[in-house]
Amino acid sequence: MASLLHPSVAPDNSSKVVELQTSHDFITPSENSAIKPTDRSKGTQKEDDGVFITWEDLWVTVGSGKNKKPLLQNLTGYAKPGQLLAIMGPSGCGKTTLLDALAGRLGSSMQQTGKILINGRRQALAYGTSAYVTQDDAMLSTLTAGEALYYSCQLQLPDSMSMEEKKERADSTLKEMGLQDAINTRIGGWTTKGLSSGQKRRLSICIEIITRPKLLFLDEPTSGLDSAASYYVMSRIASLNIRDGIQRTIVASIHQPSSEVFQLFHNLCLLSSGETVYFGPASEANEFFATNGFPCPSLYNPSDHFLKIINKDFEQDPEEGFGTRETTEEAINILVESYKSFEIGKQIVKEVEEISESDSDAIAKKRINAAFLTQCLVLIRRSSLHMYRDMSNYWLRLAVYVAIAISLGTIFYNVGSTIESIQARGSLLTFFVSVLTFITLIGGFPPFLDEMKVFKRERLNGHYGVTAFLIGNTLSAIPYMLLISLIPGGIVYCLSGLHKGLEHFMYLTYVLFATVMSVESLMMVVGSFFPNFIMGMIIVGGIQGVMILLGGFYRLPDDLPMPFWRYPLYYVSFHKYAFQGLFKNEFEGLSFATAHDGDRKTTSGREILTNTWQVEMGYSKWVDLAILLGMIFLYRLLFLAITKTKENAKPIVAGIGCAPSKITMTRRNEQN
Numbered sequence: 001m002a003s004l005l006h007p008s009v010a011p012d013n014s015s016k017v018v019e020l021q022t023s024h025d026f027i028t029p030s031e032n033s034a035i036k037p038t039d040r041s042k043g044t045q046k047e048d049d050g051v052f053i054t055w056e057d058l059w060v061t062v063g064s065g066k067n068k069k070p071l072l073q074n075l076t077g078y079a080k081p082g083q084l085l086a087i088m089g090p091s092g093c094g095k096t097t098l099l100d101a102l103a104g105r106l107g108s109s110m111q112q113t114g115k116i117l118i119n120g121r122r123q124a125l126a127y128g129t130s131a132y133v134t135q136d137d138a139m140l141s142t143l144t145a146g147e148a149l150y151y152s153c154q155l156q157l158p159d160s161m162s163m164e165e166k167k168e169r170a171d172s173t174l175k176e177m178g179l180q181d182a183i184n185t186r187i188g189g190w191t192t193k194g195l196s197s198g199q200k201r202r203l204s205i206c207i208e209i210i211t212r213p214k215l216l217f218l219d220e221p222t223s224g225l226d227s228a229a230s231y232y233v234m235s236r237i238a239s240l241n242i243r244d245g246i247q248r249t250i251v252a253s254i255h256q257p258s259s260e261v262f263q264l265f266h267n268l269c270l271l272s273s274g275e276t277v278y279f280g281p282a283s284e285a286n287e288f289f290a291t292n293g294f295p296c297p298s299l300y301n302p303s304d305h306f307l308k309i310i311n312k313d314f315e316q317d318p319e320e321g322f323g324t325r326e327t328t329e330e331a332i333n334i335l336v337e338s339y340k341s342f343e344i345g346k347q348i349v350k351e352v353e354e355i356s357e358s359d360s361d362a363i364a365k366k367r368i369n370a371a372f373l374t375q376c377l378v379l380i381r382r383s384s385l386h387m388y389r390d391m392s393n394y395w396l397r398l399a400v401y402v403a404i405a406i407s408l409g410t411i412f413y414n415v416g417s418t419i420e421s422i423q424a425r426g427s428l429l430t431f432f433v434s435v436l437t438f439i440t441l442i443g444g445f446p447p448f449l450d451e452m453k454v455f456k457r458e459r460l461n462g463h464y465g466v467t468a469f470l471i472g473n474t475l476s477a478i479p480y481m482l483l484i485s486l487i488p489g490g491i492v493y494c495l496s497g498l499h500k501g502l503e504h505f506m507y508l509t510y511v512l513f514a515t516v517m518s519v520e521s522l523m524m525v526v527g528s529f530f531p532n533f534i535m536g537m538i539i540v541g542g543i544q545g546v547m548i549l550l551g552g553f554y555r556l557p558d559d560l561p562m563p564f565w566r567y568p569l570y571y572v573s574f575h576k577y578a579f580q581g582l583f584k585n586e587f588e589g590l591s592f593a594t595a596h597d598g599d600r601k602t603t604s605g606r607e608i609l610t611n612t613w614q615v616e617m618g619y620s621k622w623v624d625l626a627i628l629l630g631m632i633f634l635y636r637l638l639f640l641a642i643t644k645t646k647e648n649a650k651p652i653v654a655g656i657g658c659a660p661s662k663i664t665m666t667r668r669n670e671q672n
């Protein structure tokens, strides 16, 4: 087959483009296409060959019954080491869906059938076997570009590499992506402006290519970039293909490549409404369109031409048209049908079958990251720095807590030890705890969700484990939690004249600390199910409201209706232990002046605890505190278990979904 390249896309090495003779001869325009399919005869594939990924009869659908909608239809293709596969098509055609399916990251609302094989085997990708630069650049907004990449290097690169080597790798990668001038610029977020969207995009790419992954997916790596920057970014990505003598497999979706960028692609997958319009060597696409009656006008960017022909969201202007008779719909049908019967289409199927049938033992291995302890330490440092710089999290909360503490301290100023002070002390303590827990939710949930987005991205790309994240998050938060408990606690304690003594003050601080920490831990559990701001707030807010109600102050324990509210919910509420611990801390050891039949007499704090507040006196206040701390531990353990279970269940569910589609099975039966 002759190579009919448009002059504007003819690569410098176009003379190397030879005729396509066998199923193995998919020639690429770049020197990077060092891999020869003939090297890969059946069963001889070695680990060093890199990662071959094939997909066959791939369908992705959403909905069910009458509302079932196909997003990808009967796709077949492959990506090979040493090659860059570009996925192109109009907006909404299914590029991200295809990347997600290949990377094993389809959402739970989508059903997938067909066969996706890694080196000829079914294998769950994710968590370090591949890297994926997604469209959303979730990063910690307070870090600078340099810090984000240095921390990422320390997390992802093995301990055997020295710090100098890691820094060198980070600096050179930043330079490659043209970010050397932005090294000290903060990433920025919704509160502060920082890197531009194009710079964020490039930083995301840096973070994923820093480990030189063998399989790299990129979803629109050039969005937000000007044409020159797009070219440089794509050429650096393409150059990864065979850097350091290792062949890498790169799959990228891209919207509008310039002619220069287009030349970098070895293979092209052109989609329209989830169907393959063309899959094959990028250099042959022009000929395919021309053969079917859609030649690219001279001096026209071929990728623009392809997209214009297959975009059916906007009807063609009649006078522009294709110069012929077809509507866009008809044009797509012609191309889709022609592709299936075209020689390239058949050869792709053959090629895929050959790769799939190889009985290789080479699985895509997880890369070696930094050791667990290093990861924990790096995450603690990174998270502490982020919390220190993020005004909207602990500092804003501290300011609000102080304002509330001053209000409470002045309203309950010097409560004294009369009979009235019994109610006043109870109200003061329970209100203080309740309001702190609610502000922790309102102030802490949005920053927590931002951190979860970063965690999710980094976790899926295998930067570190869930346990390391949990340890990093917990230990870095403790000093801030202590601070926001100590200062407001001190203000209330001094102004209101609560039970005197260092032990009593410290106990108040510990309980405040344990309560806000419990709320944060509860947020983690709920956030792992509902990573959505509104839903998470409503659910955690609702749970807290019920817990406060069951705490034993607004309704005394003996008055709680049996059995549901009293057992088990009363014992599940962490406010119960906070209220009871604080009451014991406050009333035990004090006595209050009460009047009885005109006589002045005193009532001991212990009597008040038993008779007025119905506190369980069988154990000390330290047990209440220990139960609160245990609850924090339990919630965090629950977060760990949920996240790990979800991670382990996903490949199993995907594996069930990935059963050969009916179409495949029918075809196989026919062949048999």
Ligand SMILES: Nc1ncnc2c1ncn2[C@@H]1O[C@H](COP(=O)(O)OP(=O)(O)OP(=O)(O)O)[C@@H](O)[C@H]1O
Pocket: 062, 071, 089, 090, 091, 092, 093, 094, 095, 096, 097, 098, 109
């Ligand atoms: N959960 C869903 N329910 C229904 N339709 C969906 C769902 N998710 C995606 N889609 C549809 O699937 C199609 C493919 O979406 P996808 O994000 O893969 O497109 P894309 O080619 O990457 O688009 P873009 O270039 O604009 O990013 C779109 O038409 C989209 O509306």
